[in-house]
Amino acid sequence: MDQYRSLKDHVYDHIAQAIDSGRLSGDDKLSEQQICDALNVSRTPVREALIQLASDGYLENLPRKGFHVKAMNEESAREIVEIIGPLDGRAALLACPRMDEDDRAQLQFLHESMQLAIAKGMLKKYDDLQHEFHDYYVQRCGNEKLIGYVRQLNRYFMKREYAHVDHDKQITLLQQANDEHAEIVRLFLAGDATGLQRYVRDVHWSIDNAPFLVW
Amino acid sequence: MDQYRSLKDHVYDHIAQAIDSGRLSGDDKLSEQQICDALNVSRTPVREALIQLASDGYLENLPRKGFHVKAMNEESAREIVEIIGPLDGRAALLACPRMDEDDRAQLQFLHESMQLAIAKGMLKKYDDLQHEFHDYYVQRCGNEKLIGYVRQLNRYFMKREYAHVDHDKQITLLQQANDEHAEIVRLFLAGDATGLQRYVRDVHWSIDNAPFLVW
DNA sequence: ATACTGTATATTGTATACAATCAAGAGAAA
DNA sequence: TTTCTCTTGATTGTATACAATATACAGTAT
Numbered sequence: 001m002d003q004y005r006s007l008k009d010h011v012y013d014h015i016a017q018a019i020d021s022g023r024l025s026g027d028d029k030l031s032e033q034q035i036c037d038a039l040n041v042s043r044t045p046v047r048e049a050l051i052q053l054a055s056d057g058y059l060e061n062l063p064r065k066g067f068h069v070k071a072m073n074e075e076s077a078r079e080i081v082e083i084i085g086p087l088d089g090r091a092a093l094l095a096c097p098r099m100d101e102d103d104r105a106q107l108q109f110l111h112e113s114m115q116l117a118i119a120k121g122m123l124k125k126y127d128d129l130q131h132e133f134h135d136y137y138v139q140r141c142g143n144e145k146l147i148g149y150v151r152q153l154n155r156y157f158m159k160r161e162y163a164h165v166d167h168d169k170q171i172t173l174l175q176q177a178n179d180e181h182a183e184i185v186r187l188f189l190a191g192d193a194t195g196l197q198r199y200v201r202d203v204h205w206s207i208d209n210a211p212f213l214v215w
Numbered sequence: 216m217d218q219y220r221s222l223k224d225h226v227y228d229h230i231a232q233a234i235d236s237g238r239l240s241g242d243d244k245l246s247e248q249q250i251c252d253a254l255n256v257s258r259t260p261v262r263e264a265l266i267q268l269a270s271d272g273y274l275e276n277l278p279r280k281g282f283h284v285k286a287m288n289e290e291s292a293r294e295i296v297e298i299i300g301p302l303d304g305r306a307a308l309l310a311c312p313r314m315d316e317d318d319r320a321q322l323q324f325l326h327e328s329m330q331l332a333i334a335k336g337m338l339k340k341y342d343d344l345q346h347e348f349h350d351y352y353v354q355r356c357g358n359e360k361l362i363g364y365v366r367q368l369n370r371y372f373m374k375r376e377y378a379h380v381d382h383d384k385q386i387t388l389l390q391q392a393n394d395e396h397a398e399i400v401r402l403f404l405a406g407d408a409t410g411l412q413r414y415v416r417d418v419h420w421s422i423d424n425a426p427f428l429v430w
Numbered sequence: 431a432t433a434c435t436g437t438a439t440a441t442t443g444t445a446t447a448c449a450a451t452c453a454a455g456a457g458a459a460a
Numbered sequence: 461t462t463t464c465t466c467t468t469g470a471t472t473g474t475a476t477a478c479a480a481t482a483t484a485c486a487g488t489a490t
Binding site: 006007008041042043044045048064065 | 443444445446450451452
Binding site: 031032033043047063064065066 | 470471472473
């Protein structure tokens with residue numbers, strides 16, 4: 001058994017993971033009692049976890065009607081795309097002067113790994129590497145609040161499915177995205193923080209691209 | 216007696232207001248029992264409110280040691296200034312095409328009111344109008360998530376004091392800020408959304424200005 | 431006087447009990 | 461059959477009780 005800080009945090013992690021992994025989705029209602037039974041805890045820590053999950057954007061709370069998973073609809077997708085660019089761009093700007101030789105090598109390696117994944121048609125692998133790539137410089141921007149915002153916004157892209165696009169089209173899209181990653185790596189190597197911010201914000205996260213096209 | 220949605224929300228509002236108004240500050244510890252006594256409620260809704268307040272950035276929670284007000288130090292001020300520009304700029308971009316004739320007139324009126332406040336040396340009044348000015352277009356950006364982010368970040372500027380700067384210097388700073396507001400109004404009137412975003416982000420919220428210099 | 435240790439008190443974390451509201455279904459009236 | 465109402469059970473909101481940990485302080489040893 002894991003030694004959690006508190007039962008509240010245990011419950012929090014349990015539900016957050018269920019949502020991130022897609023086991024809970026849509027507008028699923030969460031029954032407090034059901035969670036209690038599943039984790040063998042009382043309602044108190046469960047409710048505390050639910051309140052925190054709602055505050056963190058995982059859930060919605062209808063008064064007297066309980067909590068349900070916040071659905072990912074057209075509108076919230078738009079809202080996220082409208083915000084992520086400026087934040088990710090700013091993170092890149094801040095991270096740029098904080099990167100050392102090894103960091104830049106890591107980015108280049110990730111870029112080339114993604115290229116390999118595309119060549120082999122390993123879409124899932126590409127997706128993972130993509131997150132690692134962006135995470136790498138975001139984590140090094142030196143701004144905890146910014147890191148938190150970006151992490152929260154990115155959650156919505158974790159569950160994205162490519163099923164509705166045919167395989168060849170997907171490859172084309174990923175290749176385009178990775179060409180942009182190449183430019184991002186180039187700007188990091190050149191130490192052009194300002195240009196980097198502009199490129200990440202206005203090109204890579206162009207507001208005109210649909211959510212499933214970028215990144 | 217107010218008819219609150221729930222006692223939890225009642226407690227939440229009470230403490231949030233105490234913090235926003237400056238009655239609670241620094242690293243003040245919050246005693247659960249003390250809040251219970253003050254509001255005549257049990258610990259359950261109090262704890263639920265505290266958890267939500269912590270999740271919303273008002274408080275910090277040291278396990279087994281309770282909640283305390285998150286202090287505003289040099290570092291978190293820097294973090295906020297690094298983020299607010301891109302977000303406020305994006306809000307202006309999104310709001311621009313959504314403004315009608317009346318909205319633009321409102322912005323112009325607020326700008327001129329601020330000019331009047333400066334002329335009369337009414338610094339507090341200027342501050343209030345300033346918030347109203349920025350709030351006006353942020354509220355109209357059509358992105359609830361973005362509105363929430365900007366609101367949360369702005370909380371930190373509400374309690375700012377000018378005490379450590381002499382009066383003449385303050386006037387100079389406010390005049391400079393309001394000149395920038397004039398340009399912002401001009402861009403709104405011209406409908407130049409892109410230029411507006413750039414100006415708000417890179418000039419008005421220039422990362423080089425200290426927090427107490429801008430806005 | 432200072433540092434350490436043990437105990438008492440206070441505070442936080444969790445469980446349970448109670449109150450208030452909501453949802454579903456049975457039965458009656460149209 | 462449909463709709464309304466009433467009742468019953470389930471679920472949420474709140475209070476209280478108990479358990480675990482931390483804090484404060486007195487007493488002792490160095």
